[in-house]
Amino acid sequence: MVVRSWRHIKERYNLIGVRCKNCGTVYFPSREICPKCRRKTDFEDIKLSGRGKVYTYSVVHVAPKDFEKQAPYVIAIIELEEGVKITGQVVDCKPDEVYIGMPVEVVFRRIKEDGDDGVITYGYKFRPVEN
Amino acid sequence: MRDVAIIGYGQTKFGELWERSFRSLIVEAGVKAVEAAGIDGKDIDEMYVGNMSAGLFVGQEHIASLIAEHAGLNPIPSTRVEAACASGSLALRQAVLNVASGASDVVLVGGVEKMTDVVDATSAISSASDQEWEALFGATFPSLYAMMAQRYMYEYGLTLEELSMWSVIMHENASKNRYAQFPFKITLDQVLNSSPVAEPLRLLHCSPVSDGAAALIVCDAEKAKEFVNEDEIIYIRASVQASDTIALHSRESITQLKGARVASEKAYKMANISPDKIDVAEVHDCFAINGLILMEELGFCKKGEAGKIVYNKEIAIDCDKYPAINPSGGLKAAGHALGATGIRQVGEVYWQLKQDKEVKDRQVEIKNGYGITVNVGGTGGTVCVHILSNKK
Numbered sequence: 001m002v003v004r005s006w007r008h009i010k011e012r013y014n015l016i017g018v019r020c021k022n023c024g025t026v027y028f029p030s031r032e033i034c035p036k037c038r039r040k041t042d043f044e045d046i047k048l049s050g051r052g053k054v055y056t057y058s059v060v061h062v063a064p065k066d067f068e069k070q071a072p073y074v075i076a077i078i079e080l081e082e083g084v085k086i087t088g089q090v091v092d093c094k095p096d097e098v099y100i101g102m103p104v105e106v107v108f109r110r111i112k113e114d115g116d117d118g119v120i121t122y123g124y125k126f127r128p129v130e131n
Numbered sequence: 132m133r134d135v136a137i138i139g140y141g142q143t144k145f146g147e148l149w150e151r152s153f154r155s156l157i158v159e160a161g162v163k164a165v166e167a168a169g170i171d172g173k174d175i176d177e178m179y180v181g182n183m184s185a186g187l188f189v190g191q192e193h194i195a196s197l198i199a200e201h202a203g204l205n206p207i208p209s210t211r212v213e214a215a216c217a218s219g220s221l222a223l224r225q226a227v228l229n230v231a232s233g234a235s236d237v238v239l240v241g242g243v244e245k246m247t248d249v250v251d252a253t254s255a256i257s258s259a260s261d262q263e264w265e266a267l268f269g270a271t272f273p274s275l276y277a278m279m280a281q282r283y284m285y286e287y288g289l290t291l292e293e294l295s296m297w298s299v300i301m302h303e304n305a306s307k308n309r310y311a312q313f314p315f316k317i318t319l320d321q322v323l324n325s326s327p328v329a330e331p332l333r334l335l336h337c338s339p340v341s342d343g344a345a346a347l348i349v350c351d352a353e354k355a356k357e358f359v360n361e362d363e364i365i366y367i368r369a370s371v372q373a374s375d376t377i378a379l380h381s382r383e384s385i386t387q388l389k390g391a392r393v394a395s396e397k398a399y400k401m402a403n404i405s406p407d408k409i410d411v412a413e414v415h416d417c418f419a420i421n422g423l424i425l426m427e428e429l430g431f432c433k434k435g436e437a438g439k440i441v442y443n444k445e446i447a448i449d450c451d452k453y454p455a456i457n458p459s460g461g462l463k464a465a466g467h468a469l470g471a472t473g474i475r476q477v478g479e480v481y482w483q484l485k486q487d488k489e490v491k492d493r494q495v496e497i498k499n500g501y502g503i504t505v506n507v508g509g510t511g512g513t514v515c516v517h518i519l520s521n522k523k
């Protein structure tokens with residue numbers, strides 16, 4: 001649904017999460033309540049650096065219909081500098097070059113060739129950082 | 132709270148059952164359970180059904196009423212319970228609470244899934260994960276468990292051979308189970324050489340898409356004596372549920388399932404036993420890695436040790452040092468009809484503890500009289516643990 005992806009533009013295009021001013025924990029995507037502080041939750045927006053390391057990954061061979069043309073591709077959980085973990089693809093390298101601990105940075109790309117309703121979805125992916 | 136017992140169990144075959152409908156599956160399982168318990172339809176006070184996604188798989192919601200009608204049980208209350216792949220054991224927990232509270236004496240609890248009526252079952256299955264922040268970015272359901280496996284290998288040095296032995300053992304066990312989807316043996320080489328699904332996981336590390344149904348009759352422990360011999364009554368000594376984040380990336384560690392640890396620790400306390408008293412366990416091996424992680428979370432071994440134990444086949448039916456794990460063949464080889472799985476696991480442990488003729492070819496030695504089940508929803512967002520015993 002168009003509205004469903006438009007609603008998350010701030011997060012998916014600009015990597016904006018929230019930081020709880022009460023305890024300092026960063027959350028991405030943003031949420032309503034800090035599980036650590038509950039009613040004392042005091043959130044502010046925070047733009048994430050987009051730099052981090054591969055925490056874990058998998059090479060996907062059997063892909064959903066919308067991702068079939070990209071297979072095999074690497075899906076990973078990235079641990080960002082701010083301590084928060086997010087799920088996204090690792091691109092611009094061969095699948096067998098990816099390893100746990102690999103430094104990566106965010107890039108903005110087309111996520112799916114074609115959504116359920118013909119809408120192209122854009123958002124974040126990650127690529128290796130050149131040393 | 133009153134003591135709660137199981138007095139009957141029935142199930143269909145699990146598999147790609149093209150000729151069978153959603154309705155006929157659950158009715159077959161229900162009728163078998165009623166017959167096994169020696170009760171009559173009029174004895175049933177209430178029913179619960181575990182089902183993950185009839186809406187996505189067969190385009191039908193409001194199935195609790197539909198099933199009550201087709202089972203000839205109108206007008207008793209009938210309730211559907213949903214928590215992805217943990218729907219079945221959550222339905223059982225509702226039945227247990229219902230009987231324990233005194234609201235009902237006899238409750239029918241079923242689980243059912245008809246997965247093969249849709250061309251693309253995988254997108255329905257992926258709705259067990261976080262659609263907005265996992266699936267949308269290309270994370271498939273198997274790839275989430277693959278990422279757990281990858282990290283586990285990194286942290287504990289687990290090898291692909293050790294992981295693959297899980298599937299070999301499951302198929303060996305399933306070869307003695309006439310209701311299993313894959314009642315045949317496979318070799319380690321076949322597992323290692325099967326096609327990659329989401330590396331490091333290959334096809335033979337994954338549970339299949341299955342149709343199937345299972346049903347239990349749950350009864351007040353005192354009233355149970357009216358229906359079955361006292362030595363055939365199996366008691367539910369603990370029924371515990373826990374939750375965790377739906378998205379894998381939100382957890383501090385992905386090489387453990389905190390929900391399973393929390394729920395099983397509480398369950399052992401309720402049953403007043405330690406893990407070494409367990410003779411038989413049915414654990415949720417939707418992917419081989421989860422079988423290993425759950426062995427550790429249930430307290431059968433330390434973190435990182437499961438791989439070696441599995442590789443040495445020390446969890447086999449005739450093993451001694453550790454509990455026999457998944458004598459049925461588990462989700463891997465007995466099949467994984469989502470909503471039915473939690474009920475099927477408890478059904479297997481029920482049969483094992485009462486030493487039913489159904490399991491004579493795969494009977495585990497019952498030394499202490501305790502069995503445990505753990506049923507997982509999604510990647511661990513919901514976990515439900517049951518401890519059963521032949522002792523009150």
Ligand SMILES: [Zn+2]
Binds near residue numbers: 041
């Ligand atoms: Zn906080």
